Amino acid sequence: MKWSEIFTSSVGKKWIIALTGLFLITFLIVHAGLNACIWVNDGGTMFNAGAHFMGSTVVIRIVEVGLMLGFVLHIVQGIMLEIQNRRTRKIGYAVAMGNKGSKWYSRSMGLLGTLILIFLVIHLSHFWIPNRSNQGWLLGEEINLYERMKITFQELWVVIVYVVGCISLAWHLLHGFQSAFRTIGVTNKKYLKMLNALGTGFSIIVPFVFALMPISFYLGWIK
Amino acid sequence: MENYNMNLTLKVWRQKNSAEKGGFQTYQVKNVSSEMSFLEMIDVLNEDLINEGKDPIAFDHDCREGICGMCSMYINGRPHGPWQNNTVCQLHMRAYKDGDTIVVEPWRANAFPVIKDLMVDRSAFDRIIQAGGYISVNTGSPVDANAIPIEKDKADAAFAAAACIGCGACVAACKNSSAMLFLSAKASHLALLPQGAPERKSRALAMVAQMDKEGFGSCTNTGACEAVCPKGISIENIARLNREYMCAAAVSDKG
Numbered sequence: 363m364k365w366s367e368i369f370t371s372s373v374g375k376k377w378i379i380a381l382t383g384l385f386l387i388t389f390l391i392v393h394a395g396l397n398a399c400i401w402v403n404d405g406g407t408m409f410n411a412g413a414h415f416m417g418s419t420v421v422i423r424i425v426e427v428g429l430m431l432g433f434v435l436h437i438v439q440g441i442m443l444e445i446q447n448r449r450t451r452k453i454g455y456a457v458a459m460g461n462k463g464s465k466w467y468s469r470s471m472g473l474l475g476t477l478i479l480i481f482l483v484i485h486l487s488h489f490w491i492p493n494r495s496n497q498g499w500l501l502g503e504e505i506n507l508y509e510r511m512k513i514t515f516q517e518l519w520v521v522i523v524y525v526v527g528c529i530s531l532a533w534h535l536l537h538g539f540q541s542a543f544r545t546i547g548v549t550n551k552k553y554l555k556m557l558n559a560l561g562t563g564f565s566i567i568v569p570f571v572f573a574l575m576p577i578s579f580y581l582g583w584i585k
Numbered sequence: 586m587e588n589y590n591m592n593l594t595l596k597v598w599r600q601k602n603s604a605e606k607g608g609f610q611t612y613q614v615k616n617v618s619s620e621m622s623f624l625e626m627i628d629v630l631n632e633d634l635i636n637e638g639k640d641p642i643a644f645d646h647d648c649r650e651g652i653c654g655m656c657s658m659y660i661n662g663r664p665h666g667p668w669q670n671n672t673v674c675q676l677h678m679r680a681y682k683d684g685d686t687i688v689v690e691p692w693r694a695n696a697f698p699v700i701k702d703l704m705v706d707r708s709a710f711d712r713i714i715q716a717g718g719y720i721s722v723n724t725g726s727p728v729d730a731n732a733i734p735i736e737k738d739k740a741d742a743a744f745a746a747a748a749c750i751g752c753g754a755c756v757a758a759c760k761n762s763s764a765m766l767f768l769s770a771k772a773s774h775l776a777l778l779p780q781g782a783p784e785r786k787s788r789a790l791a792m793v794a795q796m797d798k799e800g801f802g803s804c805t806n807t808g809a810c811e812a813v814c815p816k817g818i819s820i821e822n823i824a825r826l827n828r829e830y831m832c833a834a835a836v837s838d839k840g
Binding site for chain 1: 662834
């Protein structure tokens with residue numbers, strides 16, 4: 363069986379979504395951890411040092427290309443799968459099944475993913491794109507990201523957009539985290555129970571930490 | 586439980602054949618006994634329709650004992666009606682009360698085209714089984730029973746998967762019209778047993794390839810299939826199939 367056949371089969375496509383999803387989950391941990399440095403409340407010294415390390419270390423910049431690839435694969439494959447799956451029932455039901463048997467967010471991964479994608483574009487245009495373009499895409503001068511956060515999060519609408527993005531991420535993760543492990547074939551009940559609990563905790567804590575960042579700046583909790 | 590009679594309004598999907606467009610027809614069914622099964626209620630309605638010189642409602646049924654997998658009605662937004670672990674033929678009218686309106690639709694999926702009214706063509710399932718849902722054995726004199734030792738837990742899990750009657754409720758309930766619960770049950774009950782081991786890899790690959798060809802969607806683990814399965818097949822089987830498939834595909838050296 364050719365690789366192209368494997369990854370264009372219905373099961374193979376799901377494996378791509380699951381593996382890239384799990385990879386992006388690990389990225390969230392790094393991202394949340396580094397950004398938490400803002401709460402040191404030292405005027406951004408520690409945060410900027412962390413940001414400088416991420417932006418100026420060659421190895422991390424190479425990994426960043428892998429991260430971009432992960433995002434692209436997850437998004438493109440997700441959208442394609444959603445379109446294909448929607449086409450499998452030309453005539454729908456008069457009475458929808460609704461929540462009888464499945465959670466609304468497990469059926470709305472496409473919608474939640476799209477909301478996250480919209481947020482992602484806004485988010486990248488706020489920080490990542492200006493910073494990288496200032497660096498000339500290589501390892502040049504970085505902008506003061508802490509100052510930029512402070513300015514960006516003075517606007518209420520920005521804070522609201524970020525919080526909505528985080529809420530969408532939470533619902534997306536609540537299904538995605540445990541679903542990814544089912545897709546890669548975890549059947550052991552002992553581990554599934556553990557992964558479900560871990561997934562629920564992760565889906566609540568990580569987006570909550572992210573959402574607190576713009577809120578903290580907006581309410582002046584950090585200077 | 587005490588017997589009672591009821592009058593019902595039925596909205597049933599009527600469609601002459603696969604080529605023509607269908608639509609809902611409303612029927613009043615009077616004096617339905619709470620002790621009737623759902624199919625018996627349709628039988629009574631059909632008798633009335635025949636007496637009036639009208640075309641009776643076509644629907645699939647066979648054993649009426651909940652074991653053959655022929656009956657297939659999507660009732661008020663749920664395959665096989667409101668009861669858990671139940672087929673339509675075992676759904677009884679005590680589930681309803683006087684004055685209720687019941688909407689009856691056929692299974693909806695491109696892979697299950699409507700033949701007539703509530704009957705759909707489920708031969709896509711047969712083709713998935715033909716692709717790999719079997720074991721190859723020597724014919725001739727039967728092998729002694731219990732000649733191959735099988736671990737009790739594995740035998741139980743295989744038996745639970747083998748309980749699938751292939752009714753297609755999983756496809757009907759799935760937002761993606763995915764046949765993965767059916768396929769994974771059929772692949773699992775063989776993969777878990779030593780008799781299924783020799784063709785384990787080719788089976789997973791062939792069955793998934795056939796499923797994709799039939800136009801079913803892919804699984805997104807929503808769990809709707811498991812919730813409506815009349816035999817309580819677990820979605821754990823889907824995770825097993827996902828593993829079986831990738832293990833087989835990764836080591837396959839064809840192509």
